[in-house]
Amino acid sequence: MTVTTSYRRVATSTLNGVACSANSNCITVTVNNLTPGSIAADQTICSGGDPAGFTSLAATGSGTISYQWQSSTTGCNGTFSNIAGATLATYDVPSGLTVTTSYRRVATTTLNGVACSANSNCITVTVNDLTPRKYSCRSNDMQWRRSSRIYQCSSHRKWNDNIPMAVQHDRM
16 A cells, blocks of 8 residues: 555345445544655775765655664675664764664654664765785895785895895785
């Protein structure tokens, strides 16, 4: 049912060709309509970065509307958990995000003590996790060559006093 509808029963009795009718009381089934609105937008940040605040279109409904934001680190089809304290129409993820995370907003409308909820669309903040790699060579003399996007180390001298020397190089 999508439209609020009223019902009553009409009872009719016919005796000796005479019909008599009586109406029952009227009852109304009220539909608590809810459109959850939408949120935007997908974005990509560097690991530990600060995503831009999400924009939103407000939910509409027949009753009082409330919100609860949820997040999932297993994608839009994964399991979502409530974000503590995130109960406004908009949400701004705190800085420091290090894991790709999906978000949605649950809108709830309460009418005549009956609550109905619906989920918004899902958006994802993708984290570009560029972790520097360390390369080590045990040599007094080394050359760094880039071959097929891989750094290689080659030694041209012998060990000094047979004591290995560890050198690390961070790829940037």
